[in-house]
Amino acid sequence: MAARQDTLPHLDILSHDVYEAGVPHAAYDEFRRTAPVAWVNETDKGHHGRGFWSLTCHEDVVAVHKDWRTFSSEVDGTEIEELEPDALAARRTMLETDPPRHTKLRQLVNPTFSKMAVETYAAHAERLVGEVLDRAIGRDADGVYDIARDLPIRMITGLLGVPEEDAPQLFHWADQIVYNADPDYSPLISDHGDTDPYRLLPFRSPVSLTVLEYVHRLAVARRGVDGGDLLTVLSNALVDGEPLPEREQGTFFLLLLIAGNETTRHSLSQGLLALAEHPDQLARLAADPSLLDSATEEVLRWTSPQLHFRRTATVATEIGGVPVAAGDKVVTWYLAANFDPEVFPDPHRFDLGRSPNRHVTFGGGGPHLCLGQWMARLEVRTFLAALAQRVRRVELTGDPKRVRSNFINGLKALPLHLVPR
Ligand code: HEM
Structure with a gap:
């Protein structure tokens, strides 16, 4: 098993430019083969930070996510960026919290996102998908702007x-906040040092403050009011007998907005791209709708919108036989793990009938496993069902453009034509 390597595959795994150019599949494959638990020295590459363990194998990603006592989300947060204690406190959400507090926070929102609750939105999802496809089929359209971005946000506004x-x-706000390294979205660029003055705000974005103020305005009116929507729930929540601090209500809302909006969109648009590149798979699904469930999982595996999250080792331990010191940063790369040949035979084959499919698109398990996984599945499944029924071919009419981000694997443009049946 690999230890602290002197030579790593030629990939600056944190470079936003790398991901803008394409998914670095070949380099991920090499990492997995030669350095599955790799020490990445950040300063060598011109990044700020004390270095981290980079995990690209499925087994290691799952092991770390499940063992939250050894690999904490709370100690230093889940971002690779090293946050000063004041920034960590100001930006904290349940994502950066370990049990037992995490369990209490998560219980506030679990009922809204349970599999059973989400099934009740099926008709709403079908209606929204129908509207989007009515507008797009048979004409030149953009797979991101005209198709994929509408559905996730319109699914969650009612819940929020x-x-x-x-x-x-x-x-628009969520895009500006999350894509803080992409000049097409944000005037301030995180890896150019532009966002340093905003280090107390989520994603170091001044737009986060705009959203926190927006939440405050709405939340004040919900206090003492009965209601099942999440703003009302957060405004009236008691955790250990105390109301949620106003700041935490705001960051909680922001987490839900961003997580619910900025991920599923990329499974839809990159699903369209995969179907354009594999027309046989669209025809296969149209001929056999019983493949819908496996097709949904394969699109989620293939598109893996979330690239990584981080943990911090709380004690001296080991991962895959490699010693890890207390306090070390550990970064789990989901897209890399989703193409691990130990778990996915012929991983670079897009196979809508793939089963089993133990992808880690929603995380490797453990307490933080994606809250919105059933919502995302519903959206992808409903979209694929309608597409297979109504569209004969997805034709690309230009080059896709990728987001400049080492955090989200996404498209910002996908010129296409949906040829009707
Ligand atoms: C394809 C779509 C999605 C992907 C790829 C995705 C990915 C992930 C991943 C990898 C995590 C684990 C974070 C960790 O372990 O540190 C996570 C957590 C989370 N996701 Fe998703 N997600 C998606 C859709 C959604 C949706 C629709 C929502 C709805 C609001 C959502 C809300 C959340 C929240 C709130 C968490 C934090 C859970 C916790 O800390 O307990 N996600 N997601």
């Missing part, structure tokens, strides 16, 4: 408890 007409504003 915000007016539906705010949806365009909300996803």
